[in-house]
Amino acid sequence: MTDDAPEPDPRDIATAGEYVLGTLPLAEREAFQRRLLNEPALVAEVARWETHFDPIADEVRPVSPPAKVWNNLERRLFPERTAPAGSVRFWQWLSLGSVCASIALLALLWLGQPGPETERNLWVSDMVSADSTVRLTALYDETDGEMRISVAGQPPAQGRDFELWLIQGDRAPISLGVMPHQGQAAMPIPEDLRILVANATLAITDEPAGGAPGGVATGPIVAQAEMRRI
Known part of the structure; x- marks a missing residue:
């Protein structure tokens, strides 16, 4: 070269x-x-x-969670599963590792490798559609009020867009904007909404091109996940 x-x-x-x-x-x-x-x-x-x-x-140092954590997850997520416990745990570890790796990659892409004195209040939400064809990872930094997103997988149909929504308690869903079909983007969160991000749920809906008319979701939910502090 x-x-x-x-x-x-x-x-x-x-x-x-x-x-x-x-x-x-x-x-x-x-x-x-x-x-x-x-x-x-x-x-x-x-x-x-x-x-x-x-x-x-x-x-990185491996940390084993208490046995009751996986037992509770298995009962809640796979109540009718008959696979051996060891097999179930293997796939859960594999799935969890993939999610964590995606989050780590997104953080490094946007923030760089943190130094020893770097201190940030970060929240993450990793949304995957039921058929695993769409994935959106959102990383929110309380320090600057900016949300970074990474979109991967199958894009919406022609003439359609994915729209991201913030759901907090009993409040009506609040649109955070139309998502790119692929790649990364940065979204500044308005100051009046920043207080709502912590412990909120993010959801993606399939909407007409340009976003939901009138700011009210009309399409089906593609994926959703809670924000978690990291």
């Missing part, structure tokens, strides 16, 4: 990070691996992410 080599596509940078973390769906991972055979710039980007994550991996 020369000094005049073009900058990598931001989407490829993010995809390379997800590839290194192992959070890409199988079909996307296989497609990315095929590209690695013919695109040296992608290989270099993967190597850069591996170098970036190496120090973080060294600091």
Whole structure:
């Protein structure tokens, strides 16, 4: 590569990070691996992410939750499941690890690796559709009142958009805006809404292009998840 080599596509940078973390769906991972055979710039980007994550991996220490935590989750989420407990726990750990890795990637993409004196009040919501074709991760920073989002998976149908909503208690859902079909975006949260973000629920609905008419949701809920402090 020369000094005049073009900058990598931001989407490829993010995809390379997800590839290194192992959070890409199988079909996307296989497609990315095929590209690695013919695109040296992608290989270099993967190597850069591996170098970036190496120090973080060294600091990770496994922590086993109390047995009652998984027992309660199993009863609530899989009441009729007959698979052996060990098998259930394996897939739960795998799913949880994927979610945490996505959150870590989003935080690094937007905030960079924090220094020892960095202190931020962060909230995260990881929304996945029932068929796992749509995923939206939102990271909210109380320090600056900005929400960063990462959208992946199948885009909405032609003439439709995904819209993000803030749901707090018995209040009517509040639109936070129309989402990009893919990639990352930053959304400043109005000051009068910032107090509502903590412990709220975020939801995505499928709306007409441009968003719900009159600011009232009309389409089905694609995915939703609570905000959690990290």
